[in-house]
Amino acid sequence: MTAIETFIARIQPLVGNRISTNATVRQHHAHGEGWQSPDPAAQPDVVVFARTTEEVAAIVSACHDLYLPVIPFGGGTSLEGQLTATKGGVSLDLSQMNAIPEIRPQDLSCRVQAGVTRQQLNGLLRSDGLFFAVDPGGEATLGGMCATRASGTGAVRYGTMRENVLGLTAVMADGKIIQTGGNVRKSATGYDLTGLLIGSEGTLGIITEIQARLHPLPETILGATCQFSTLADAVDTATSIIQAGLPIGRLELLDDVQMDACIRYSSLEGYRPLPTLFFELHASPASVTEQADLLREITEYHNGLSFRASASPEERTRLWKARHDAFWACMAYRQGHKGMTTDAVVPISAMTDMITLAKQDIEESGLVAPIVGHVGDGNFHTVILIPPEPDGWARAQALDHKIIQRALDLGGSISGEHGIGIAKQMFMHNQHGNDAIMVMHAIKRALDPRNILNPGMLLPAAVSP
């Protein structure tokens, strides 16, 4: 028997028909939404759908015994190739782990299984007047969001997964189940294993449950937008807002091209294809009014053309749906093109330079690449539209790499929220330096000596010291 056959024989009695070697199922589990391996063989040999932490432990334990790779799979929305089965093995699908065992309104926290989506959780929390604040868009699972250290439009106010997870249940490489953190808002009791697992992309342990920090729903939410004649004015406005300490709820930039795409896709009447900021204010009624006045002042100072605020939930939903559909608007913008999403982050002070240079790079490339950014964090994306031509992918990747290098040159980081996966490993030494990469390798070897947990992911090949 092969190792895979032995694995199936051992696990099938446990999971019944929740195990599959079907080609379509395997192919579905071989990739996320973004980067795909050029190697069509980089697929898992078998897919198992787990429902409990104990099942995950049994599966990982079997993989450990058999030296089989195991790749956790949540919503399948990752963008940097995190689901590529570089050495085959077992895709461990956690999407059926979607129970919410505990909501603690008094503690502003809850415990969810790893397969729960943000939408599912927030639907349930609404009646308690609470919400989970990390919002990467898409139907991501909280487990996947932990694994990639996701953030999104709410991070400027509420932080990323790093700040919104109080504790985890995880299965380690040898099948042991550990609890990290807990139900307390802070703790100083040893190494921060919660923080270590967040952002580890399935390479140090499999996250099966999350103790999440919740926030009270804002008493008032005000949506607003402002258009600008130049990109620099829009970005300067965003940086001024952060530097003024205005506790803005959301702060998003869409450049002229992205606005053009969104106007067409989402029928945004009354908007012109100009650089635009989308705002959301979360506060009490009096504070919202005060903040909106300050916001308007800042936009006017930076030559804003048209500050518009609306307390109407319908108008707000329409605008933010358009923002969240930005990727799909890009896809519809050029027939037959695919999208490659750049993700980089720079210090706030470098934001204007960064976006200006990126815009130049895009123009020089001759490609169409709308820019959309969580500018309050210094984080931005370009959705590079890949022309359906033989050299399309290579041209898009060259542009992507140029923009990433710009971010590094400006003291920034090669990923704000999508992680490293396979796609960005070649920048890791440049980002961190060899010695820090060696520390990461030492941790990986210590916690997964058989290298079964999402092998080939996140860490670049070690360079000997």
Next chain:
Amino acid sequence: MTAIETFIARIQPLVGNRISTNATVRQHHAHGEGWQSPDPAAQPDVVVFARTTEEVAAIVSACHDLYLPVIPFGGGTSLEGQLTATKGGVSLDLSQMNAIPEIRPQDLSCRVQAGVTRQQLNGLLRSDGLFFAVDPGGEATLGGMCATRASGTGAVRYGTMRENVLGLTAVMADGKIIQTGGNVRKSATGYDLTGLLIGSEGTLGIITEIQARLHPLPETILGATCQFSTLADAVDTATSIIQAGLPIGRLELLDDVQMDACIRYSSLEGYRPLPTLFFELHASPASVTEQADLLREITEYHNGLSFRASASPEERTRLWKARHDAFWACMAYRQGHKGMTTDAVVPISAMTDMITLAKQDIEESGLVAPIVGHVGDGNFHTVILIPPEPDGWARAQALDHKIIQRALDLGGSISGEHGIGIAKQMFMHNQHGNDAIMVMHAIKRALDPRNILNPGMLLPAAVSP
């Protein structure tokens, strides 16, 4: 030559007269402010005062070669025995590393050497309208605050060291210098080494520089207090404030005994020895007024006796100085007693039960133990006054342990901000479970295979799996 003699011969040319084997200097470096080893021999053999990261690297490298323990020393304010030289070795004093190479007002960040104190930093930042928000009281250094994952009165609004450090420079066990994190507000590029070093109490690496997150000074600060006839009412008020999502700047509880001590020590006229909450509101003028109204409403709902608010900086300073002097007020409260500080944290929902039970435990013990708490975080301290009697220390420790066990029983944590050191290792298995402790040990072995970095600290003896 002994290893220590070899070390001195190797390092003296580098640091000149900044190296000492003087008995008084060694004794001073053998302890913090709190827990002290009953073993008077647990002193370093030699003390070195470093001024640069490169000097630290050379010192650690020498220790690595010679298998010598190295114990980082900052402000000497730790409370759980973190400075005990369990195996002798080198005390590495970083207090002369007090340069502030970079302040970046636009990025709301700065870079400081590890020996910089909060007071020094905030003095310098004032002219830029910025401040560093973590405030543990005392003359702690930022390096030490990182090492113990410190927090304090501002954490309820601004978070702990975990949330306020963007990146670190650290010297690892082999003397290699690494950079973690950076100048960006978020990043998803590999294992969170910043987070791993924060709270590691010098056992994984020596922190030499800190990239700190800054906040704009609040436009308006309002101080307020309210006294209550029962402790439960005071705690219920605090929990209601958090659950209402009021973005309070500080929220501190002093019980009747602590108030009695503070009234005497700090001449707090007009206050009675009753359970009291100290508040601070940080916001714009309009928001502060609105928040103060809500605050008053919540205190009234919970039978507050006397809500008093004051925008006067002098009055606010007087009150908060009294709060920060609480420990010294306790010391002055009973002649000839020493203090043992309990540090525990529970879920917000368990706060009233916790404080009520702790109060009972104190009464049953027959000891005097004022309670002071960062109740917005669920974190509280009792300063147990150790009677100058043969069994005084044992009685105090028994009470301390009883309260810690209560916190564990209520789903809490054995330390909110003082860390583990030597004093709390016996609770670590209970807190985390054996398998998580084994993971911590694996990390320690991987990053410090010779066990030279603050050996004997933080991690309890490994229990084989």
